[in-house]
Amino acid sequence: MHGTIFTLLKRYVQTQYDHSTWIQLLENSGLTATDFDHKHVYPDEHMYRLVGQAAEMTGLSADELHEKFGEYLVPDLMYMYQRLLQPGWNTLDMIEHTENTMHRQVRSEHAENAPPVLNVTRIGPDELFIDYVSKRRMGALAVGIVRGLAKYFDEADVIKVEPTTNENGEEVRIRVRRIKPTA
Structure with a gap:
């Protein structure tokens, strides 16, 4: 998945919650903040892990997120x-x-x-x-x-x-x- 989507996901989390929530989401997903750059493509698995962790953290379903x-x-x-x-x-x-x-x-x-x-x-x-x-x-x-x-x-x-x-x-x-x- 294109890095731009991850960059926008980061901004979405920071806007809806805060920066510390984004950091916690990355940690819970086993990823680091330096993983995403808008000029690169990343494994879809990264998005699945982030959304899965976000669902656990918020109580919303992955589909709702x-x-x-x-x-x-x-x-x-x-x-x-x-x-x-x-x-x-x-x-x-x-x-x-x-x-x-x-x-x-x-x-x-x-x-x-x-x-x-x-x-x-x-x-x-x-x-x-x-x-x-x-x-x-x-x-x-x-x-x-x-x-x-x-x-x-x-x-x-x-x-x-x-x-x-x-x-x-x-x-x-x-x-x-x-x-x-x-x-």
Whole structure:
């Protein structure tokens, strides 16, 4: 997993808790603060250990932590890839184009990077399905990112995100739809 994700995880923990919590998390995981640099790729096992320890420390499930972290990531991801975005996009458009814009860019910059494959099927103007495919089994992170995108595009009150399969699988189906606000 790319070091940038670990750097953002560190900032997330420090923002939600404090620096000493991050240090304790590293120690409990058997890792050191010098392990992560945004220019390198690290074993996925490091993320599993950190999230597992964070779950023990907070009492939240790993899926809940992945979702919260996914939401947190969105503003930074949007900033990093702003040159690839179209001004008129909304939440559903962003999801529909992620694979052929951001993920393509990530794969071309670093051959060892392996973001999940997102097979998106647009059902209509207000609905789509995401078929998330990754051996990392972090579908909950994708769910969190979708929720974060809805917040980013100021659509959180009208975007409904529904995983239709277990979020821990290598293949996860996520239904995303825009609902009509109630009057």
